[in-house]
Amino acid sequence: MGALTVGEPADEDNKRPSGIPPRASEKRRVSLRPPGKSDPPPERRDPTPTHAVPPGLGHMSTTARQRLELALDVDSAELEVDDEGDDDEVREEAPVDQAPRRRERTKTPMGLKNMTTSARHRLELAVEHDDDDVFDPKKPPTLPKERLSDVDLRIGTIPFDDEGQKIIRSLAGWIGFCGVITLGIGALTGLSYVTGEGSVAHVVVGILATAISFWQLMAVWSLRKVITERRQQHHMVHALGHIRSALLLKALLVCAAMVLGCFTFSIAGSLLFLLG
Amino acid sequence: MADSGTRPERYVRMAKTRSLSRIPFDPREERVVAGLARWMGLLGRFQIVASVFIFVVLLAVTGIVTTVEVIEPATNGAGEEPLVSVGEVSREAIGAVVAVVVLFSLLFLRGGMLLLSASDDLDTVVNTDELDQHHLEGALRRLKSYFVLESLLMVAISVGLYYATAAGWGL
Numbered sequence: 001m002g003a004l005t006v007g008e009p010a011d012e013d014n015k016r017p018s019g020i021p022p023r024a025s026e027k028r029r030v031s032l033r034p035p036g037k038s039d040p041p042p043e044r045r046d047p048t049p050t051h052a053v054p055p056g057l058g059h060m061s062t063t064a065r066q067r068l069e070l071a072l073d074v075d076s077a078e079l080e081v082d083d084e085g086d087d088d089e090v091r092e093e094a095p096v097d098q099a100p101r102r103r104e105r106t107k108t109p110m111g112l113k114n115m116t117t118s119a120r121h122r123l124e125l126a127v128e129h130d131d132d133d134v135f136d137p138k139k140p141p142t143l144p145k146e147r148l149s150d151v152d153l154r155i156g157t158i159p160f161d162d163e164g165q166k167i168i169r170s171l172a173g174w175i176g177f178c179g180v181i182t183l184g185i186g187a188l189t190g191l192s193y194v195t196g197e198g199s200v201a202h203v204v205v206g207i208l209a210t211a212i213s214f215w216q217l218m219a220v221w222s223l224r225k226v227i228t229e230r231r232q233q234h235h236m237v238h239a240l241g242h243i244r245s246a247l248l249l250k251a252l253l254v255c256a257a258m259v260l261g262c263f264t265f266s267i268a269g270s271l272l273f274l275l276g
Numbered sequence: 277m278a279d280s281g282t283r284p285e286r287y288v289r290m291a292k293t294r295s296l297s298r299i300p301f302d303p304r305e306e307r308v309v310a311g312l313a314r315w316m317g318l319l320g321r322f323q324i325v326a327s328v329f330i331f332v333v334l335l336a337v338t339g340i341v342t343t344v345e346v347i348e349p350a351t352n353g354a355g356e357e358p359l360v361s362v363g364e365v366s367r368e369a370i371g372a373v374v375a376v377v378v379l380f381s382l383l384f385l386r387g388g389m390l391l392l393s394a395s396d397d398l399d400t401v402v403n404t405d406e407l408d409q410h411h412l413e414g415a416l417r418r419l420k421s422y423f424v425l426e427s428l429l430m431v432a433i434s435v436g437l438y439y440a441t442a443a444g445w446g447l
Contacts, residue, residue, distance in 0.1 A: 118302045158299055164413050171416050174423040181430040237305040244312035251319040258326050
């Protein structure tokens with residue numbers, strides 16, 4: 001399992017629980033002294049990491065990797081405290097038996113309980129991929145299908161009852177109806193420019209109405225998936241995102257209409273005042 | 277802990293607790309929901325302000341026309357043109373237009389209030405860890421009511437556009 005197991009045979013480079021050899025960090029130290037004129041220009045740092053990246057962790061962000069290292073440090077410290085209290089003879093007699101026990105403890109490290117669900121998910125992916133000891137940067141690690149179904153059931157399901165499903169179905173229907181009417185109005189308004197009766201403003205209104213109706217129909221599509229498929233949370237967030245886009249555009253339109261209305265009425269009031 | 281209630285009641289309570297559970301949104305999903313709540317609240321406030329604006333404009337126009345109609349006979353000379361000429365539009369037609377505008381602004385106001393309530397529910401979903409599903413269902417219910425009103429408005433606008441086009445008003 002590479003860098004994530006604590007109880008492996010002691011190696012000089014693998015003493016740290018994170019698996020990053022201490023020599024690598026020594027090499028990275030940069031002198032704070034400013035370079036003199038006779039000194040050659042400093043070489044650019046090689047972008048490839050100097051230490052061996054544990055397989056499966058290459059796609060993790062720096063923050064996630066640091067959190068993982070911290071969690072493993074906490075866990076290894078806990079294990080060392082437990083080991084100090086044991087009998088030395090027992091430790092010498094059965095060093096091989098302790099390795100499985102340590103691995104068993106490592107499966108539920110204490111430093112990981114405060115991680116978010118997505119971070120823990122990524123950590124599970126990385127650990128699982130480390131078992132294979134094969135890392136291809138072009139192919140990010142994936143969960144096997146049997147575990148993927150468990151994760152989906154655990155993470156993505158919102159247990160809507162009958163009333164909730166009825167609300168979602170009704171909401172999808174009304175949003176779809178509204179979207180179809182908006183699409184019709186937008187198309188007719190935009191096409192009035194083609195027939196010669198409309199102006200550029202009609203085209204703009206037609207395009208905006210078509211965009212709003214497009215997002216509304218996409219939201220209907222996602223809401224239908226909330227009812228019919230298992231990953232309700234994923235589809236619900238998608239639907240809410242589409243509704244957000246439609247409402248954003250509508251808010252801008254209402255704001256523009258209010259500004260135009262204020263401008264028109266102020267002009268009309270000024271003309272009436274001047275003529276009166 | 278004492279187990280109160282019969283077995284079916286416990287099952288009902290468990291089902292309710294499960295249905296009112298927390299939804300584990302990740303940070304990206306929380307941003308989407310928070311963005312929806314923010315824009316929903318903004319659109320609701322815009323709609324409320326716009327409906328009040330329509331009311332104020334309607335009142336202003338009504339007041340001006342009434343004032344002109346009252347003042348005009350007293351100041352109008354024998355051969356002068358009237359300041360405001362309604363033309364061939366009857367008072368019933370003007371009353372119908374005013375009624376439609378008032379109804380439109382009331383629907384607009386109600387839609388804005390529904391959007392504000394739904395926005396508050398979604399804010400509660402994002403900012404708290406309890407009863408997420410309950411608040412989400414409340415937000416969806418209010419959103420559905422909003423889209424019912426929106427559909428009515430869209431149908432009315434479609435009918436109005438059709439008659440305006442048929443009457444040849446140049447729209």
